[in-house]
Amino acid sequence: MEYSREMTLSHFLEMPRTALLLIAWVMSGQCGLAAALAAPVDDSSDLAETTDSAGATTRPNFDDSRTLAAMIPLSTPNVVPVRGDRVQTFTSLSGKTVTIIVQVPHPAHDAIYDVPALAAGQGADRYFADAIGYAQTKGYGTVRFPKGTYNFAHTWSEASVTDLTIDLQDSTLNFAHTGFAIVFNGPTRVLLKNFTVDYPRLTFAATGTIIDGANGRKAVRIDEQYPVDEHDPPPILAVEIWDRAENVFAEGNTIDYYAQAGDVQYAGDQVYESKDGFFDNYPDKSPVLVRYNYPGGGGVAVTAGQHVTLENVHVTSSPGFGFFFPGGDGFRLTGCSVNRTNGRPISSVADALNFSSAEGDIILEDGDFSYQGDDGFSDGGNLRQFKGLSDDKATIAGDGTTAKVGDVFAFFDANLQFLGESAISADQQSANDATDTLTLSTPIPALKNKAAWAIDLFMSGSRVYVVRNRFTFNRARGVYAINPYSLVQDNRFDGNTLASILVATDASVFFQGAAAVDLQIVNNIFKHTAPDGAIYDTATNAEGVVDSAVLQNIEIENNRFEDLLGPAIQLNSSKNIWIHRNSITNADLGTFSYSVGEASTKGSIAIADSRTVFGGSNRVAGRYGPISIDLATTESIDVQLIQAPNPPWTIYKVFGEPCGSGSTCYYSAGGFDAADAMLCSAGSLRIRQATYGKAATGLIESCLAPVQRECNGKSFCAFSFTTASCGGLNPAPNEASTGTTLVRCE
Numbered sequence: 001m002e003y004s005r006e007m008t009l010s011h012f013l014e015m016p017r018t019a020l021l022l023i024a025w026v027m028s029g030q031c032g033l034a035a036a037l038a039a040p041v042d043d044s045s046d047l048a049e050t051t052d053s054a055g056a057t058t059r060p061n062f063d064d065s066r067t068l069a070a071m072i073p074l075s076t077p078n079v080v081p082v083r084g085d086r087v088q089t090f091t092s093l094s095g096k097t098v099t100i101i102v103q104v105p106h107p108a109h110d111a112i113y114d115v116p117a118l119a120a121g122q123g124a125d126r127y128f129a130d131a132i133g134y135a136q137t138k139g140y141g142t143v144r145f146p147k148g149t150y151n152f153a154h155t156w157s158e159a160s161v162t163d164l165t166i167d168l169q170d171s172t173l174n175f176a177h178t179g180f181a182i183v184f185n186g187p188t189r190v191l192l193k194n195f196t197v198d199y200p201r202l203t204f205a206a207t208g209t210i211i212d213g214a215n216g217r218k219a220v221r222i223d224e225q226y227p228v229d230e231h232d233p234p235p236i237l238a239v240e241i242w243d244r245a246e247n248v249f250a251e252g253n254t255i256d257y258y259a260q261a262g263d264v265q266y267a268g269d270q271v272y273e274s275k276d277g278f279f280d281n282y283p284d285k286s287p288v289l290v291r292y293n294y295p296g297g298g299g300v301a302v303t304a305g306q307h308v309t310l311e312n313v314h315v316t317s318s319p320g321f322g323f324f325f326p327g328g329d330g331f332r333l334t335g336c337s338v339n340r341t342n343g344r345p346i347s348s349v350a351d352a353l354n355f356s357s358a359e360g361d362i363i364l365e366d367g368d369f370s371y372q373g374d375d376g377f378s379d380g381g382n383l384r385q386f387k388g389l390s391d392d393k394a395t396i397a398g399d400g401t402t403a404k405v406g407d408v409f410a411f412f413d414a415n416l417q418f419l420g421e422s423a424i425s426a427d428q429q430s431a432n433d434a435t436d437t438l439t440l441s442t443p444i445p446a447l448k449n450k451a452a453w454a455i456d457l458f459m460s461g462s463r464v465y466v467v468r469n470r471f472t473f474n475r476a477r478g479v480y481a482i483n484p485y486s487l488v489q490d491n492r493f494d495g496n497t498l499a500s501i502l503v504a505t506d507a508s509v510f511f512q513g514a515a516a517v518d519l520q521i522v523n524n525i526f527k528h529t530a531p532d533g534a535i536y537d538t539a540t541n542a543e544g545v546v547d548s549a550v551l552q553n554i555e556i557e558n559n560r561f562e563d564l565l566g567p568a569i570q571l572n573s574s575k576n577i578w579i580h581r582n583s584i585t586n587a588d589l590g591t592f593s594y595s596v597g598e599a600s601t602k603g604s605i606a607i608a609d610s611r612t613v614f615g616g617s618n619r620v621a622g623r624y625g626p627i628s629i630d631l632a633t634t635e636s637i638d639v640q641l642i643q644a645p646n647p648p649w650t651i652y653k654v655f656g657e658p659c660g661s662g663s664t665c666y667y668s669a670g671g672f673d674a675a676d677a678m679l680c681s682a683g684s685l686r687i688r689q690a691t692y693g694k695a696a697t698g699l700i701e702s703c704l705a706p707v708q709r710e711c712n713g714k715s716f717c718a719f720s721f722t723t724a725s726c727g728g729l730n731p732a733p734n735e736a737s738t739g740t741t742l743v744r745c746e
Contacts, residue, residue, distance in 0.1 A: 059578060060614055062093035062518070062553045069484045069517040069553070071408045071421055072462045075099035076330065076361045079307075082106065086309070086332055088363055088465050090487050093518050093553050093578075098485045100361050100463050102332040103307035105189045107141030107163040115145045124150035124173075132158055132166070140164070147171050152181070159185045168195035170312075175199050178294040178319045183301045184308070193311035197300060197318070198341075203234070204298075204319045205291045205346045205373065207242055210282045214267065218279035220288060222270045225343070233266035235259070237293035237349070238373075239279070240475055240497075244287045247345065248371075248473045249497045252531055252565040252590045256475070257281070259293075289475075291349050291373050294319035299338075299348060304328045316341040318348040322372070327401075327459075329359035337368040346371045352474070355379040356512075357401070360462035360483070367469040369478075376471035376496075380481035380512035381460035383505075386411065386451040387435055394438045394447060396454045402436070403427040407458040409438060412514065414452040416505055416539050416573075417548045420444035421457070453507055453514070460484065460515040466491060477502045481513045487520045494527045499536035505550045505573070507541040520555045527562045531592035531601060533570035534561055537577075537610075545596075547609040547633055549575030556615075557581055565590030567628075570606045571613065572596065579605065579615035579639055586622035597630030604641060609633045616640040 064070055074092070079101045081087050088100040115131045118124065128150070135143040147169040153176055161184060173195055175181045181197045184190065206226030213219030220239065222228055238258045241250040259278055267273045272290075274280075282288065298320035302308050307330035315322040315338045322338030325331055338352035352369035355362060358379065369376040387395040394411070403409075403424060410421040426439040438454075464486035471478030473495040480502045482488060493500035501521060505513035516537075526534035539550040551574045561568040561584045568584045571577060584604050593602035600606060604620055607613055608630035620641045629637055 059580065060576070060612075062095075062555075062576065062578075064092070064094040064096075064518050064553060067517045067552050068410055068418070068421070068457060068515050069094075071410075071457055072460075072484050072515075074463075074485065076101040076463070079103065079330070086363065090465065090520075092485055093520060093555055098463055098487075100363055100465055102309060102330045102361060102363055103189050104309060105141060105163040105165050105191055107139065109139050110141045111139070112142040112144055113138070113140040115143060117146050118148065118150070124152045125154050125156065128156050129158070132161065132164070135164060136161065142167060145169065145171060149174065152176065155180050155183055157183045157185070158187070160187070161190050162188045163190075165191040165193070167193050170194050170196075172196045172198060174201075176201060178202060178298065179296040180298055180301050180320075180324075181315075181318070182299075183303065184305065186304045186306075187302060187308055188306040190305070190307075191309045191311065192313060193309075194313075196314040196316060198316045199298070199318065200342070202317070202319070203292070204294065204317060204349050205289060205344070207244070207345055208270075208288050208290050210279055210284060210286045210288060211271070212284075213271070213273045213279075215273055215275065217274055217277050218282060218284075219267070219271050219273045220279055220290060222272070222290065224270065228266065228270055230268065233272075234292035234294065236264045236272055237291045239282070239291075240289045241282070242287040242289040242345070248495055249289065249475045251495065251497070251528060252592055289345055291346075292319075294349070297321060297324065297350075299323055301326070302328070302331070306330060308332075310334070310336050312336065314339070315352075316347060317344055318350075320348065320350045321354050322348040322352040322369070323354070325353075325355045325358050327356075327358060330361045331355070331358070332363040333365070333367060334363075335366045338370070338372060339368055340371040346373050346475070349373040351375045351378045353377045355461055357381050357399075357456075357459045358461050359459055360464060362461065362464045362466075364464075364466045365468055368472075370470060370472040370474065372474040372476070374475060375477045375480045376474050377466065377469075377478070378480040379461035379464065379483055381455050381457070381483070381515065383453050383455050383507055383511040383514055384436075386447065386454050389447045389451070392440045392443055394440055394444075394451075394454070395435050396438065398429060398433040398436050400433060401459075402429060403438070403456050404458070407456050409440075409454050410457055410514065411444060411447055411451045412453040412455075413450045414541060415548050416453065416507060416514070416541060416546045416550050418550075419446045419450055455514045457484075457515055462486075462515075470494075471496065471500065480504065481506070482516060482519050483513075484515050484517050484519075486518075488522075488524065489520070490523045492525045492527075493529070493534065494525075496530065498530045499532050499570075500526050500529050500534045501536070503535070503537045503551055503554065505539040507539075508544075509540075513539075514550065516551045516554070518553045520557075521559065522555065522557045524559045525562075526559060526564070526568070529561070529564045529566065529568075531566035531590055531594070533567045533601065533606070534564060535559075535569045537569075537571045537574045539573035545572045545609060548573060549609075549611065552576050554578070555580075559583070560585075562586060563589060565592060566601050567606050568604055570596070570601060571610045572608050574607075574610040575612055577610070577613045577615075579613065579618060581617045582619070584618065584620045584641075587620070589623065596628075597633055599628040599630040601628070603628050605639065607634055607637060611635040611637075613637045613639060617642060 081101050084104045086102045092098050113135045118127050142165040144167045149172045151174045206222050208220045208222040211221050236259045240256050243250045263276045263278050264272050264274050299315050299318035299322045301324040303326050305328035309332045312335045338347050340347040351374045352372045382399050385397040408423050411419045422440040422442040424438045428437045461483040466488045469491045471493050476498045478493040478496045478500040481504050503516045537551045539546045553576045555578045557580045559582045564587045587604045588602050596608040599608045605627040618641050
């Protein structure tokens with residue numbers, strides 16, 4: 001029996017929303033893996049450390065054979081490229097070739113239909129629909145509209161368009177309603193190009209000021225340049241602190257609350273009040289950005305698309321997403337943008353680009369995605385609750401889709417520990433779509449007592465290429481939840497209020513991810529980042545950050561980090577990470593540092609609940625702190641920082657002892673004050689976590705000499721001594737300590 005993924009946009013809009021992100025559902029697709037391995041992934045290290053002639057760590061060998069990526073095809077399944085198709089390749093961390101194929105239209109005839117000019121009194125809605133229908137009926141390969149400004153009363157909607165290029169020749173499309181501007185349902189091999197989408201008469205966001213309300217609670221007064229319709233005032237979705245001077249979200253100071261239904265009411269005279277104190281936590285007279293709530297989405301939606309290309313398509317305002325791609329596979333966006341214009345404070349209320357549960361094969365290049373109310377780029381499959389196991393049948397929560405025979409499902413326990421995976425031979429939905437019963441091709445006995453979550457690996461956005469884009473000044477992330485076999489290269493991130501790149505598995509809020517394996521983040525620029533870190537790897541459940549190594553095989557290399565409110569990199573729930581040849585200038589300029597176990601985000605790099613982290617030749621300058629490691633939850637950490645010369649006032653101390661050039665400082669993150677930081681006066685700061693056997697009563701006691709300090713079996717201690725005393729990072733004759741962090745200024 002054949003199974004398909006079918007859902008229209010109307011079905012999607014009936015689904016519940018969680019905060020601002022709309023959970024999307026996969027509509028159609030192909031897959032090609034017939035079966036999957038039954039045994040859980042070996043949790044031991046996949047990396048073999050090597051050393052060059054100078055003693056520095058060299059790039060390890062990444063092995064994806066024991067990760068979730070091993071079950072995912074390296075190329076677009078069941079697609080053979082022909083002339084004109086876009087074929088993008090890059091080498092995975094495991095040395096394999098990843099091939100992304102996005103097909104262009106292949107019409108039977110290359111004839112061009114030049115659409116006659118819009119007649120006087122003719123509406124744009126019917127004009128566009130008639131032109132597309134005529135071109136498809138007559139077998140044209142291209143529809144070319146005259147350049148102009150077109151005013152739509154409703155959504156421009158098309159269904160099942162196939163093998164067609166639609167060129168609007170730099171036209172502007174204006175929309176007067178608050179729903180989606182453009183919806184293409186089920187297109188196959190379609191190219192849309194050269195137009196701008198706008199909602200010129202609608203206000204989706206406004207600036208304002210926190211004031212004292214008439215009811216004794218704080219209120220917000222909307223600025224006069226954004227007049228509120230007294231007869232139909234829009235409901236408030238959320239409020240954030242705003243920087244009036246820079247006209248952006250306040251850096252590092254964003255208070256982000258979502259209004260409950262009925263709590264906030266319009267009181268007239270540009271003022272919204274709250275009966276339950278919604279505005280009370282905002283500072284007095286603080287400037288804010290108000291995002292209004294227009295249910296139903298917005299922007300350009302391509303549902304269940306198969307090989308769709310957008311070139312030079314721009315969205316300048318939207319009540320929801322900028323671009324929305326629920327389901328399908330094979331998407332290329334070249335030279336597209338979501339950016340604000342005409343005095344608006346932001347562009348889209350929600351994500352600029354959302355690929356919810358798409359199968360993958362995504363090319364995003366040379367774009368500009370800025371000033372959004374949420375993430376710049378978001379992808380990731382849906383995590384679904386596990387309900388039970390009976391023989392070879394696993395029951396999971398429904399999500400409005402029907403998986404295709406041959407799809408591979410991965411299963412996890414409550415702590416997101418991987419339990420196993422299997423292809424399915426059937427997916428039977430309950431009558432109300434509350435559950436899906438999957439027939440597993442390979443039994444996984446561990447599911448019966450341990451399973452909590454499941455995800456379709458073939459709906460997880462695999463094979464992603466994000467190159468030469470701008471992600472700037474968004475109220476959230478630049479890029480969120482990058483998935484298997486992905487390359488993020490030569491992009492610019494600036495002024496995002498949360499992590500510039502969030503690599504995440506989220507089983508607590510948005511319930512997506514679980515397959516961030518074999519990811520390369522190289523040659524990017526990060527500026528003015530959030531306190532969590534420019535690059536932030538983490539996996540969470542309802543209890544918080546998990547200690548399972550869910551995020552694996554990640555390269556962070558040749559990136560430039562400048563003027564950061566927190567660390568350049570924060571790693572949680574991670575394994576096999578290569579941090580190499582990055583430049584970090586002025587980390588931790590803010591006052592927002594916090595503890596992660598016994599580690600701290602104050603400094604350059606923070607690592608907890610992770611292991612096997614390597615890298616060298618990372619250069620640091622200006623203000624920064626050390627690499628901070630939570631000793632209780634980490635192992636096999638060996639990362640090097642090479643310091644540029646600093647003026648004397650940036651030379652910090654640990655425990656009152658200088659870490660000068662030519663000395664080795666041993667310390668534990670568990671013992672240093674978050675108000676302190678450690679720098680080398682010159683040379684390099686190398687941090688390595690030593691695991692040399694059983695704990696001893698005297699740590700390196702034979703070679704400390706006059707500055708010896710006894711640890712006496714304690715996990716944490718700090719002292720310094722000359723490099724020559726103990727031969728660098730090698731253990732001293734009497735050293736037998738486990739979990740000691742070694743820091744050396746070379």
